[in-house]
Amino acid sequence: MACLQLQKIAISGPTLASMIQRLSSSPGDVDGFIFGHVTQITTLSDDTSSSDNSASQLTATITSFLCSGSPLSFYDALGRVNSPKVPSFNQQNHLLGWFSGRRQSAIRPSMREFSVTNSLSKIPQFKFSIKNSSETLSPCVFILFTTPLTDQLIHTHQYRAYQFNTSNKSFHAKSLDVVNIGPAFRGHYDNFAPNCALPLMNCSAMDEESMYANKEKVSDQKQLDLCAEGFQIERLRRLMGPEATNYTEALEDLYEKMLAKAESLTRLVESSSAKVFELENNNRKLRYKVSRSAGSE
Amino acid sequence: MSPEGFPSFISAQLHYLVNHSPQTIKVEQVWSGCKYSGSLDRFTLLIPYCLDTIKWDVIYNADFPLAAPDVIFGPEDEEFHPFHDTSADVTATKNSLSDWNNKDPTRLLALIQELRDQYMSYQRKRVGEVDDDRLKFEYSTMLSREGIEMHMNSGVEKPEEVKFAVPLLDMNINKMVVGCPWRHQQRIYLQVIYPVNRKYVSAPSAPRLKLMSTAELKSLFSIDDVKLPPWLDGMCMAEYLPHLEESLERQVLEAVSLTDVRRRFIEALAPLLGRPVETDSVFYRKAMFFVASGNFSFLVLIFLSTQFPKQQPALMLQSSLYFNPQSMPIKSPLLTEYPWSPRWESSQMAERIFEFLVDESLNFKKYCSEGHLQQ
Numbered sequence: 001m002a003c004l005q006l007q008k009i010a011i012s013g014p015t016l017a018s019m020i021q022r023l024s025s026s027p028g029d030v031d032g033f034i035f036g037h038v039t040q041i042t043t044l045s046d047d048t049s050s051s052d053n054s055a056s057q058l059t060a061t062i063t064s065f066l067c068s069g070s071p072l073s074f075y076d077a078l079g080r081v082n083s084p085k086v087p088s089f090n091q092q093n094h095l096l097g098w099f100s101g102r103r104q105s106a107i108r109p110s111m112r113e114f115s116v117t118n119s120l121s122k123i124p125q126f127k128f129s130i131k132n133s134s135e136t137l138s139p140c141v142f143i144l145f146t147t148p149l150t151d152q153l154i155h156t157h158q159y160r161a162y163q164f165n166t167s168n169k170s171f172h173a174k175s176l177d178v179v180n181i182g183p184a185f186r187g188h189y190d191n192f193a194p195n196c197a198l199p200l201m202n203c204s205a206m207d208e209e210s211m212y213a214n215k216e217k218v219s220d221q222k223q224l225d226l227c228a229e230g231f232q233i234e235r236l237r238r239l240m241g242p243e244a245t246n247y248t249e250a251l252e253d254l255y256e257k258m259l260a261k262a263e264s265l266t267r268l269v270e271s272s273s274a275k276v277f278e279l280e281n282n283n284r285k286l287r288y289k290v291s292r293s294a295g296s297e
Numbered sequence: 298m299s300p301e302g303f304p305s306f307i308s309a310q311l312h313y314l315v316n317h318s319p320q321t322i323k324v325e326q327v328w329s330g331c332k333y334s335g336s337l338d339r340f341t342l343l344i345p346y347c348l349d350t351i352k353w354d355v356i357y358n359a360d361f362p363l364a365a366p367d368v369i370f371g372p373e374d375e376e377f378h379p380f381h382d383t384s385a386d387v388t389a390t391k392n393s394l395s396d397w398n399n400k401d402p403t404r405l406l407a408l409i410q411e412l413r414d415q416y417m418s419y420q421r422k423r424v425g426e427v428d429d430d431r432l433k434f435e436y437s438t439m440l441s442r443e444g445i446e447m448h449m450n451s452g453v454e455k456p457e458e459v460k461f462a463v464p465l466l467d468m469n470i471n472k473m474v475v476g477c478p479w480r481h482q483q484r485i486y487l488q489v490i491y492p493v494n495r496k497y498v499s500a501p502s503a504p505r506l507k508l509m510s511t512a513e514l515k516s517l518f519s520i521d522d523v524k525l526p527p528w529l530d531g532m533c534m535a536e537y538l539p540h541l542e543e544s545l546e547r548q549v550l551e552a553v554s555l556t557d558v559r560r561r562f563i564e565a566l567a568p569l570l571g572r573p574v575e576t577d578s579v580f581y582r583k584a585m586f587f588v589a590s591g592n593f594s595f596l597v598l599i600f601l602s603t604q605f606p607k608q609q610p611a612l613m614l615q616s617s618l619y620f621n622p623q624s625m626p627i628k629s630p631l632l633t634e635y636p637w638s639p640r641w642e643s644s645q646m647a648e649r650i651f652e653f654l655v656d657e658s659l660n661f662k663k664y665c666s667e668g669h670l671q672q
Contacts, residue, residue, distance in 0.1 A: 077397045
């Protein structure tokens with residue numbers, strides 16, 4: 001079976017930046033999943049004489065990712081994928097492939113990365129359909145992030161995107177098209193379906209979707225009411241017209257309260273990330289202990 | 298290679314690899330992939346293959362000491378996928394990465410050996426698939442030779458070439474040396490490089506031939522002294538190799554017997570110069586005597602080449618009393634010009650050297666005292 005060739009792989013600037021950030025903030029190597037969709041775009045060619053006057057292009061669009069924070073998170077030493085560890089996906093959000101982030105190493109797929117990609121592409125349940133087409137595709141995208149081996153270079157990270165060809169078992173380098181928001185890119189950007197930044201997790205509550213949604217709505221309203229501090233939306237109307245001056249004070253008061261809240265929130269975030277950092281440090285120390293005992297035995 | 302800076306489990310495995318490998322594997326570069334600790338956990342191995350070396354990066358994770366290492370192969374080996382059987386499922390086969398255990402220091406060596414074996418069959422397959430009639434023929438005749446290694450060069454800018462490393466002589470040279478000091482098996486290889494001709498050529502060009510040997514062998518036998526038989530037009534390896542091996546075997550046997558000749562020569566010197574202070578007691582390539590002439594005493598160093606007695610020994614005198622400004626003993630230049638004939642008996646050789654030394658000692662004494670006074 002011939003493998004469908006992707007024309008390009010598109011990713012939004014923030015998503016790419018966030019992937020790089022995950023690698024640079026992690027203590028060691030990382031890996032994770034890439035989600036998105038593949039679209040077939042048919043462009044009419046000018047040459048009407050030929051029988052096939054339409055050329056179709058496949059574009060993979062990466063919309064989100066999930067980073068494990070550690071290497072070997074969903075496969076073993078031989079690169080065999082442990083499929084229960086691969087997260088579920090839905091109609092809009094297919095598993096396109098995976099990525100690997102290695103510090104200080106050569107920017108070529110390693111022995112294990114080849115095996116993982118090969119293994120992932122062979123699992124039938126991960127096959128997904130292409131938008132505007134009847135064909136299906138296996139997860140075949142692999143993005144490799146590394147940091148350069150020498151310190152002399154100005155760049156701190158490098159990346160390469162590949163499509164894995166399932167028929168001849170080889171990687172094909174693809175250009176990674178970074179899509180940024182801007183007027184010129186609007187048409188381009190329509191290809192992106194807005195997605196939740198967090199991928200869907202294997203969570204039992206997800207099965208009872210309607211109930212969950214209802215609960216969420218109620219809690220959202222409560223949260224909003226708390227923020228508004230009794231300043232109902234109706235009162236905003238009075239900001240217009242002659243009565244306005246009387247209400248500025250009340251509004252300023254509200255803003256002040258909001259600012260205070262925002263500030264306390266940042267403190268909370270700060271202290272919690274300090275805790276996370278401390279925990280990570282602790283974990284690292286424990287790992288060293290394990291490694292020392294492993295070596296000394 | 299310094300083992301410092303490695304977590305203990307990596308350094309144990311690396312030490313075992315370097316000290317127990319049947320080939321001389323070198324560690325070229327070591328570095329760290331950790332953000333905080335700076336523990337060394339990745340390195341480049343230089344692995345001998347086909348009379349050349351291949352570079353493989355081994356990537357451990359110091360932060361995850363239980364995880365097995367990964368390997369990145371050279372940029373020209375993109376198609377090399379070990380542990381991957383295209384016909385069946387990979388996973389069924391057991392190999393050195395399954396049930397990885399970092400506590401076992403032998404694991405890394407086992408992994409590298411297995412990968413090297415796979416690399417050998419990968420290269421063999423590539424060479425076998427080359428569409429060149431002459432190469433196909435040479436490949437089929439040489440395939441059965443034990444220990445043969447082959448390599449396909451196919452860079453973008455370099456011309457396509459096939460390289461063979463043909464082990465010569467089916468004899469154990471290590472066993473022929475009494476008190477053999479070599480840890481690795483010594484071998485002589487013929488490197489043969491064929492250009493790839495995809496089109497039919499009526500008179501294909503001669504391959505590039507070069508004799509090579511393991512480095513330590515040169516203390517017994519220098520392959521630089523061997524003259525390769527000429528390659529005639531239309532020849533093939535199966536015709537060429539028997540002649541070469543025959544003459545090489547003769548030369549190696551001769552080199553082994555020359556060890557005895559050197560030993561007898563050094564023994565013949567003893568009655569005249571006294572018991573040697575130090576001798577190379579395996580190959581008898583070096584000997585040192587302590588000699589006194591009147592009240593002037595000095596050391597005589599004798600260097601014997603593998604071509605002895607055809608080539609006369611080189612002598613060097615070293616004072617035991619006079620030192621140069623760097624506090625090093627004063628030495629004479631290498632003396633190679635004195636009466637000599639390879640047809641003499643060893644006792645006569647010893648006598649003539651003794652006579653020469655008696656004269657030379659006076660020159661050397663003068664040389665020493667002058668050198669000493671100049672300070």
